[in-house]
Amino acid sequence: MSVSRGIYEALAETGKYDPLYKPRVHGTFNPSRYYGKPDKPVMDVKMKELPSWISRRNYSPQGAARAIGRGFWSFKLKYVTCKNGNWKVLPILCIPVALNEARDHFHHVFDKRKYH
Template sequence: MSSPGKYPPEYNPKVHGAYDPGRYYGKADLHISEVKLGELGSWFSRRSYSPQSMVSAVGRTYWRWADRYLNPKRAGLAAVCHVTLSMSLAYYFLQYKAHKNHRHAKYH
């Protein structure tokens, strides 16, 4: 793994061209939709679960989302809707206990 602020060690500018922060430059593996049920355990064992790998995966996911919805010249309201919906769902689940107490119920 690379240290923060540096390129990943797998990145080679002569091979890959311009750096894309939303791309994984490591060894390619099967997509989860292509994995057979019997091979699922070995597929999960090939994943790296270190905190740095998780942070890198979240960063790549953000950059892919931003390139698709936030950075285009004619970006629509999709990015705003995604953020608003995510915040609404997060608030609902954080306040679930309070919502649960206000359910409509018949007391008989």
């Protein structure tokens, strides 16, 4: 019963603002911004601080979904919906399609049947 309740609560949070977002403090909501306490970037972390830095990450499904959403919105605002957009985004969006076509091509190249 607790599993279904957790799933229900996770689904109820979708489409809402980040719980750390406060309109009076942060102003207009930006979906690509992390509203939590800023932490040290991974490149500035020393080896002895690495375990404590990793333990401060949010590994819950909601945290992972929020991180993926922030990455998506960051990409979209930076490359797709900007004022002076360019064609750099096209190859990035075509990579999954090209990989799938290459996989299908090599699957059929090594197939020895005459008719498929």
